Amino acid sequence: MSARFAEVLVPVAVAEPYSYAVPDGLDLAVGDLVAVPLGPRRVTGVVWALAEAPRYARPGRLRPVEARLDAEPLQPELMAFVDWVAGYTLSPRGMVLRMALRPGETLGPPRPRIGVRRAGPEPARMTAQRARVLAALEGGLCHAKSELARDAGVSVAVIDGLVDEGALEAVALPPEPASRRPDPDHPTVELSAAQAVAAATLRAAAGGGFAVFLLDGVTGSGKTEVYFEAVAEVLRRGRQVLLLLPEIALTTAFLDRFARRFGVAPAEWHSEVAPRRRERIWRGAASGEVAVVAGARSALFLPFRDLGLIVVDEEHDASYKQEEGVAYNARDMAVVRARIGRIPVALASATPSVETEVNARRGRYQRLVLPNRVGGAALPKIAAIDMTRDGPGRGRWIAPRLAAAVETTIGRGEQALLFLNRRGYAPLTLCRACGHRLGCPSCDAWLVEHRARRRLVCHHCGFSMPRPPACPHCGAQETFVAVGPGVERLAEEAAALFPDARLSILSSDLIEGVERLRAEIAAIERGEVDLVIGTQLVAKGHHFPRLTLAGVIDGDLGLGHGDPRAAERTFQLFYQVVGRAGRESGHGQGLIQTYQPKHPVMAALIAGDRELFYDTEIAARERAGLPPFGRLATLLVAAAEAPAAEAYARTLAAAAPLQAGVRVLGPAEAPIAVLRGRHRVRLLVRAARTVRVPDYLRDWLASVPPPKGSVSVAVDVDPQSFV
Numbered sequence: 001m002s003a004r005f006a007e008v009l010v011p012v013a014v015a016e017p018y019s020y021a022v023p024d025g026l027d028l029a030v031g032d033l034v035a036v037p038l039g040p041r042r043v044t045g046v047v048w049a050l051a052e053a054p055r056y057a058r059p060g061r062l063r064p065v066e067a068r069l070d071a072e073p074l075q076p077e078l079m080a081f082v083d084w085v086a087g088y089t090l091s092p093r094g095m096v097l098r099m100a101l102r103p104g105e106t107l108g109p110p111r112p113r114i115g116v117r118r119a120g121p122e123p124a125r126m127t128a129q130r131a132r133v134l135a136a137l138e139g140g141l142c143h144a145k146s147e148l149a150r151d152a153g154v155s156v157a158v159i160d161g162l163v164d165e166g167a168l169e170a171v172a173l174p175p176e177p178a179s180r181r182p183d184p185d186h187p188t189v190e191l192s193a194a195q196a197v198a199a200a201t202l203r204a205a206a207g208g209g210f211a212v213f214l215l216d217g218v219t220g221s222g223k224t225e226v227y228f229e230a231v232a233e234v235l236r237r238g239r240q241v242l243l244l245l246p247e248i249a250l251t252t253a254f255l256d257r258f259a260r261r262f263g264v265a266p267a268e269w270h271s272e273v274a275p276r277r278r279e280r281i282w283r284g285a286a287s288g289e290v291a292v293v294a295g296a297r298s299a300l301f302l303p304f305r306d307l308g309l310i311v312v313d314e315e316h317d318a319s320y321k322q323e324e325g326v327a328y329n330a331r332d333m334a335v336v337r338a339r340i341g342r343i344p345v346a347l348a349s350a351t352p353s354v355e356t357e358v359n360a361r362r363g364r365y366q367r368l369v370l371p372n373r374v375g376g377a378a379l380p381k382i383a384a385i386d387m388t389r390d391g392p393g394r395g396r397w398i399a400p401r402l403a404a405a406v407e408t409t410i411g412r413g414e415q416a417l418l419f420l421n422r423r424g425y426a427p428l429t430l431c432r433a434c435g436h437r438l439g440c441p442s443c444d445a446w447l448v449e450h451r452a453r454r455r456l457v458c459h460h461c462g463f464s465m466p467r468p469p470a471c472p473h474c475g476a477q478e479t480f481v482a483v484g485p486g487v488e489r490l491a492e493e494a495a496a497l498f499p500d501a502r503l504s505i506l507s508s509d510l511i512e513g514v515e516r517l518r519a520e521i522a523a524i525e526r527g528e529v530d531l532v533i534g535t536q537l538v539a540k541g542h543h544f545p546r547l548t549l550a551g552v553i554d555g556d557l558g559l560g561h562g563d564p565r566a567a568e569r570t571f572q573l574f575y576q577v578v579g580r581a582g583r584e585s586g587h588g589q590g591l592i593q594t595y596q597p598k599h600p601v602m603a604a605l606i607a608g609d610r611e612l613f614y615d616t617e618i619a620a621r622e623r624a625g626l627p628p629f630g631r632l633a634t635l636l637v638a639a640a641e642a643p644a645a646e647a648y649a650r651t652l653a654a655a656a657p658l659q660a661g662v663r664v665l666g667p668a669e670a671p672i673a674v675l676r677g678r679h680r681v682r683l684l685v686r687a688a689r690t691v692r693v694p695d696y697l698r699d700w701l702a703s704v705p706p707p708k709g710s711v712s713v714a715v716d717v718d719p720q721s722f723v
């Protein structure tokens, strides 16, 4: 007997599934993907439960499920994961499901692939383009139409013309596989003793249940090769692997390395992957055909058929946190998914997050240590340049000592890197006559000059405009001055200082598209560049063999903003940047320009003493009751008008339940008080570790009338950023 009613979760902002009638003859199971009517639309949903009686509406009025879709059902583990993430982040369950159904909108029967081959007579009219097509088909093989067009350098219309005339014949091709099977058994490097120990532990865990590992290796210690051994073991067992990487769009080198080790590249999953390709990977993950996915945080919601291992590389990276919509941290949720799926998860980093470090110190996570660089290369020596004494002249940013080091490095035929975490030319433009500063019309932020694009840009909302001819405040002409450096300005200074050096500026906004960015990085790897100037893009896992000097231009930029994670972020960033130097030569050097050379973060970096940093930071967090010794959450109230936001925030604050171990601070204006034209007021929840913050927040929010009009409330449990 098939069930009469289905509870279907739909990918919209709803907390609960809706009831639908199951038509006679339609056999449904929990997890099935179905098409259901939703208002005037038809959407893809998932059968969350089946029942003999519906939960809500009167049975006679229920609309029926329209069809079961031709797709693998969601596994119970993924459904449980969706429930868990929704509960923890206080997000509508439907919105979390939506992340798991990402390509769901396009899910239909796979689109047929058309191939063509030679048939019949020569075409009556021969052109150069036609000749190229026919030449490419020499030998009688069948080619996919779109690939043939590309190979012959013609448009698809040329091929269609030849088909119409009968010179070519169209045939249906079998669907292309989403990815080929990686081969676990051709290792490419011989592991060092420490690597072998770590790899053996991970390999042994690959067959077991839930366990969390911290693969803790200094920069350039070969963490990747180690976790590849765990990947290989999971593949031998016929199971699937998820590799999470920050900035996957940049990591061609990683894909190449994977391909060298396993014979094929992994399936890539990130926002730059074309929709149809994403759909194929989604299906391939669900069918088991795709064995390994390397992806950005959203890959965590892929419907793997039999996931056996998750690796989170550079686990400390801030890009794992999604702030918009469902606010989740993919590193933390990877641990949750592994626990639900009873599989191991490996977190890799040279600079673990303080949370992870504490978990490892307490033995909750098992630490695997790689204390040395591959081949015995020494770690870079780090020194501070005290800008209060040894800075460059006014309007310049590269201190003489750093300039001299760059000169020497380039002179030896090696590469140098200058790091400044600021895109654009200058972070501030002001009028010399009246002091007016050019700000964004819809955000509480200054406009950043991007000289290459000839525009002033708001980094928060994307607003941009050309530099105005006259000051909008006093009307003076030609009085604007650029204040402070961005990478473009730094490059200008570097070009003047080192006229013969080949420069590359690595900044996401200067290089259009992933492919060009990847090409630029490859050129640096090949040594075709002498001096790299970059934003945080350069800090992420690159291996530039000839790079021996890393200079940090503004060592104070991230410090002291009242952000509880400022010290941690700064330490991680600079340690990683400097960690790009001397990876092969062994004589790497890091120079950090700072006005606070005595700051604990600088002191730990200069001493090359990572433990000193963690000891200091962990003690400070413990004293202050900050994560992981306490919990944080923010409620951000936003509205078109400031009074509406403030009023609702006060209502919320007044309704905050009294509970031991919980303090609610605020409302206070958010550091960026206006964003995209919306006024923002924040409440901060500080709680003891033992408090179940999501439950507390749920009770609280249920006790107040929902926001009306333009007012919205965004909940962020474990916030990473406090802007």
Ligand SMILES: Nc1ncnc2c1ncn2[C@@H]1O[C@H](COP(=O)(O)OP(=O)(O)OP(=O)(O)O)[C@@H](O)[C@H]1O
Residues within 6 Å of the ligand: 189, 190, 191, 192, 195, 217, 218, 219, 220, 221, 222, 223, 224, 225, 349, 350, 374, 540, 541, 542, 543, 579
């Ligand atoms: N046992 C080995 N023998 C030879 N080469 C190795 C070995 N292990 C790793 N390598 C090579 O050493 C280089 C550095 O390794 P890898 O990039 O994995 O370091 P990492 O620990 O991830 O560094 P980071 O954290 O700085 O990104 C790579 O080119 C890698 O192929």
Ligand SMILES: [Zn+2]
Residues within 6 Å of the ligand: 440, 441, 442, 443, 445, 458, 459, 460, 461, 462, 463, 676
């Ligand atoms: Zn703006």
